[in-house]
Amino acid sequence: MLERLFQLSAHGTTVRTELLAGLTTFLAMAYILFVNPALLAQAGMDPGAVFVATALSAAFGSACMGLLANYPIALAPGMGLNAFFTYTVVLGMGYTWQSALGAVFLSALLFFVLSLLRIRAWIIHGLPPPLRAAIAAGIGLFLALIALKEAGIIVAHPATLVALGDLGQPGSLLAIGGFLLTLGLLLRQIPGALLLGMLAVSLTSILLGLTPFAGLVALPPSLAPTLLQLDLAGALDIGLSTVVFTFLFVDLFDNTGTLLAVTRQAGLDRPARLDRALRADSLAALAGALLGTSTTTSYIESGAGISAGGRTGLTALTTASLCLLALFFAPLASSVPAAATAPALLLVGVLLCSELTGIDWQDPAVAAPALMTALGMPLTFSIAQGIALGLITWVAIRLISGRWRELNALLVALAALFVLKLGWFA
Numbered sequence: 188m189l190e191r192l193f194q195l196s197a198h199g200t201t202v203r204t205e206l207l208a209g210l211t212t213f214l215a216m217a218y219i220l221f222v223n224p225a226l227l228a229q230a231g232m233d234p235g236a237v238f239v240a241t242a243l244s245a246a247f248g249s250a251c252m253g254l255l256a257n258y259p260i261a262l263a264p265g266m267g268l269n270a271f272f273t274y275t276v277v278l279g280m281g282y283t284w285q286s287a288l289g290a291v292f293l294s295a296l297l298f299f300v301l302s303l304l305r306i307r308a309w310i311i312h313g314l315p316p317p318l319r320a321a322i323a324a325g326i327g328l329f330l331a332l333i334a335l336k337e338a339g340i341i342v343a344h345p346a347t348l349v350a351l352g353d354l355g356q357p358g359s360l361l362a363i364g365g366f367l368l369t370l371g372l373l374l375r376q377i378p379g380a381l382l383l384g385m386l387a388v389s390l391t392s393i394l395l396g397l398t399p400f401a402g403l404v405a406l407p408p409s410l411a412p413t414l415l416q417l418d419l420a421g422a423l424d425i426g427l428s429t430v431v432f433t434f435l436f437v438d439l440f441d442n443t444g445t446l447l448a449v450t451r452q453a454g455l456d457r458p459a460r461l462d463r464a465l466r467a468d469s470l471a472a473l474a475g476a477l478l479g480t481s482t483t484t485s486y487i488e489s490g491a492g493i494s495a496g497g498r499t500g501l502t503a504l505t506t507a508s509l510c511l512l513a514l515f516f517a518p519l520a521s522s523v524p525a526a527a528t529a530p531a532l533l534l535v536g537v538l539l540c541s542e543l544t545g546i547d548w549q550d551p552a553v554a555a556p557a558l559m560t561a562l563g564m565p566l567t568f569s570i571a572q573g574i575a576l577g578l579i580t581w582v583a584i585r586l587i588s589g590r591w592r593e594l595n596a597l598l599v600a601l602a603a604l605f606v607l608k609l610g611w612f613a
Contacts, residue, residue, distance in 0.1 A: 189202055189501060192254075192500075192501075193205070193253075193257055193499040193500050193501045194257070194499065195499060195501070198498040198499050199498065200496060200497070200498040200499060202501065204495075204496040204497070204498075205259075205496075205497055205498070205499060205501035205502045205505065206501070206505050207495055207496070208259060208492040208493070208495040208496050208497025208498075208502040208505070209259075209492060209497065209501070209502045209503070209504070209505020209506045209508075209509065210505065210506075210509065211378050211491050211492045211494075211495040211497075212259075212261050212486075212488060212489050212491055212492030212497065212502060212503075212505075212506045213261070213505075213506045213509040213510070214378045214379030214382055214491075215378065215379060215380075215381070215382075215488035215491040215492070216245075216261060216263055216486045216488040216489075216506075217379065217382045217509075217513065218381040218382050218385055218528075218531045219241060219245070219263045219264060219266070219486075220238065220241055220242060220245075220510075220513055220516075220520060221385055221520050221523045221527070221528060221531075222266070222269075222528045222531055222532065223237060223238075223241045223263075223264045223269055223480065223481070224237040224238045224241060224520060225523065225525065225528045226269045226270060226272075226273050226528075227269060227272065227273060227284070227480065227481065229273050229274075229278065230272065230273040230277040230278065230284045230287070231277065231283075231284050232284050232412070232413060232479070233408075233412035233413060234520075234521065235408030235409070235412075235517060235521070236408060236409060236410050236411065236412040236413040236414070236479055237413060237479060237480060238407075238408065238517050238520045238521075239407050239408055239409075239410045239478075239514060239517070240410060240413050240414075240475070240478040240479040240480040241263065241264055241480050242407075242510045242511065242513050242514050243410075243474075243478050243510075243511075243514075244262075244263065244264060244471060244474055244475035244478050244480050244483045245261070245262060245263035245264070245483070245506075245507070245510040246507040246508070246510040246511045247471055247474050247475075247507070248261075248262030248263065248467070248468070248470075248471025248472075248474070248475070248483045248507075249261040249262050249263075249503045249504070249506045249507035249510065250503070250504055250507040251467040251470055251471055252464060252467045252468070252471075252485070252500065252503045253499075253500030253501065253502070253503030253504040253507065254500055254504070255463050255464075255466065255467045256460050256461075256463040256464040256467055256500065257460070257499055257500040258446075258460065258464050258499075258500060258503060259449075259489060259492055259493055259497035259498055259499060259500065259501075259502035259503055260445075260446065260449055260464065260485050260486070260489040260503055261485075261486050261488070261489050261492070261502075261503055261506040261507070262467075262468065262471045262483050262484060262485055262486060263483060263484075263486055263510075264475060264480045264481050264482065264483055264484075265437075265438070265441060265481070265482050265483065265484035266326075266330060266532070266535050267326035267327075267329065267330060267437065267441075267539075267570065268434065268437060268438065268441075268481050268482040268484065268570075269480075269481040269482075270329060270330060270333055270570075271329075271433065271434075271437070271481075271569070271570045271571070272284075272287050272291070272481040272482075274333065274568055274569075275430075275568065275569040275570065275571065276290065276427075276430050279568060279569060280430070282421070282424075282427065282430075283418065283421065285416050285417060285418035285421060286418045286421030286422050286424070286427060287422075287430070287481075288413075288416065288417035288418070288422075288476050288479065289417040289418045289419045289420075289421055289422025289423075289427075289476075290422045290427050290430045290431045290434060291417070291434055291472065291475070291476040291481055291482050292417050292419065292422070292473060292476035292477070293419070293422050293423075293431045294431045294432075294434035294435040294438065294472070294482065295434075295438075295469050295472030295473045295475075295476060295482065296469075296473065297431070297435050298435055298438060298439060298442075298465075298468070298469040298472060299466065299469035299470065299473065301439070302462065302465040302466045302468075302469055303466070309597070310439060310597065313595050313596075313597035313598065314440070314597070314598070315553075315581070315598075316545065317545070317546045317547065317553045317556070317557050318556060318557065318560060318577055318578070318581060319440055320542040320543065320545040320546050320557070321542070321543075321546060321556070321557035321558075321560035321561045321577055322437065322440065322560055322570075322573070322574060322577070323440075323441075323539050323542040324539060324540045324541075324542045324543045324561045325560050325561040325562070325563065325564035325565070325570070325573045325574075325577075326437070326536075326539055326564060326570060327535070327536040327537065327538070327539025327540040327542070328536060328540065328561055328562070328564060328565045329536075329564040329565045329568075329570060329573075330532050330533070330535055330536035330539070331532070331533050331536035331537070331540075331565070332565040332568075333532055334362075334529040334530070334531075334532035334533035334536065335529070335533070337362075337525045337528070337529045337532070338358060338359055338362030338363075338525065338526060338529035338530075339352045339353065339356055339358050339359045339362075340352050340354065340359055340362065340363070357392075357395065357397055357526075358397070358524070358525065358526045359526075361388050361391060361392055361397075361524075361526035361527070362388070362525075362526040362527075362529045362530055364388070364391075365384050365385070365387065365388035365526065365527060365529070365530035366384075366529075366530040366533055366534070368384050368387060368388075368530075369381055369383070369384025369385075369530045369531065369534055370534065372384060373534065378491065381530075381531045381534060381535075384527075384530055384531070385523060385527045385528065385530070385531055386527075388524070388526055388527035388530065389519075389522055389523045389524060389527045392524050392526060392527065393522060397524065398522060398523075398524045399522070400522050401518040401519075401521045401522045402518030402519070402522075403516065403518060403519055404515050404516060404518065404519075405515065405517060405518050406515070407514040407515065407517055408517050410478065410479070412479070413478065413479020413480070414477070414478060414479055415477055416479060417476055417477065417479075429571050429575075430571065432571075433570055433571040433574065434482055436574065437482075437570060437574075438472065438482050438484055441484050441485075442465065442468050442484050442485050443465070445484070445485040445486065445487050445489075446461060446464055446465070446468075446485055449485075449487065449489050449490050449493055464485075468483075468484065468485055471483040471484075472484070487538075489502075489503075492506070543557075543561070551584075552584050552585065552588060552590065555580055555584060556577045556578075556580040556581035556584065557577065559573075559576040559577045559580045560573050560574060560576060560577025560578075560580075561573070561577075563575075563576040563577060574605075575605035578598065578601050578602045578605055579602050579605055579606060581598065581602070582594060582598055582599060582602035583602075
């Protein structure tokens with residue numbers, strides 16, 4: 188049955204290899220089960236329900252990818268988008284988390300329509316590669332700022348905006364130690380380095396009496412506090428139009444970039460299957476919003492499973508099964524302190540910032556918009572504002588310097604919309 192369903196022989200793999208690859212992928216991405224509830228709880232959401240929603244959306248998305256596209260790619264709520272959900276939409280703009288979930292649902296619905304109509308390629312090709320790289324790097328810097336803030340390593344200052352915190356505090360010391368430990372594990376290519384580092388810091392915090400231990404295994408918490416709690420009417424508010432667009436925009440490029448990278452690594456980059464993969468991705472995002480979590484997306488950590496030999500959807504299905512098993516470890520998730528999640532956030536930020544190498548820093552017309560995009564996100568504490576600043580700068584520089592032939596209709600339209608949205612001519 189597995190041979191017929193996943194064509195194992197044709198892909199040069201075996202059941203045992205696929206199962207081990209699925210386990211490897213799960214270990215590499217399991218940190219999201221602890222980080223996502225911690226982030227969304229700051230938006231006022233029930234952390235137990237978010238833990239369940241995270242595990243279920245990851246299981247559903249990974250299963251969809253495995254069964255519909257036969258790809259060894261796992262899905263889960265995306266890093267960066269969950270920070271945007273909490274810090275920008277809810278805490279920054281003042282919307283309820285229910286309205287934010289509605290915006291996630293609408294963006295996923297638009298993503299699904301774009302996948303069906305095949306408009307995706309036009310949008311992706313319309314955005315210059317340097318801006319795409321700057322967006323990824325900007326999200327990395329945004330996550331790094333959040334990590335340093337949560338660990339108490341940087342604090343607010345009335346004169347300089349930010350300053351160095353008290354590094355003698357237990358939480359800061361644990362976060363610094365956790366970062367160095369996790370980085371060491373990552374450099375030694377230990378599977379599940381982020382998860383192991385997080386568990387090590389949590390255990391240390393518990394043993395020192397800094398964090399109460401809630402237990403290890405129990406029945407999953409209730410999903411009721413977040414299930415179907417999205418507010419679609421609130422999401423249709425004109426003020427959330429930029430939020431819906433940002434969720435769609437970042438998800439579109441994040442998904443496409445991840446899919447192209449990992450499928451190329453596995454030698455599976457065929458257009459027809461990529462279309463099915465994007466549809467599976469959008470279905471997972473729709474399900475995630477209904478369950479009660481931020482946007483679900485393809486995970487670059489799937490590359491760990493591919494490196495272990497994963498070549499078919501059986502790898503993704505194995506990861507999905509392990510996500511369901513993780514539902515019974517909710518007490519462990521509630522015992523993870525901020526000092527343990529901060530190193531994982533910081534390391535994800537480090538990995539995303541590698542995109543800066545794809546930018547031509549010798550050309551000011553490229554470097555200036557890229558810098559506005561990447562720095563704009565952490566300094567405005569908003570992914571959307573960073574994208575807006577970068578796009579407006581890109582278009583303005585080309586109009587001023589006479590390089591208008593490098594523009595296209597998509598760039599001009601987006602820049603104009605962002606100018607109007609920012610109220611510069613209001």
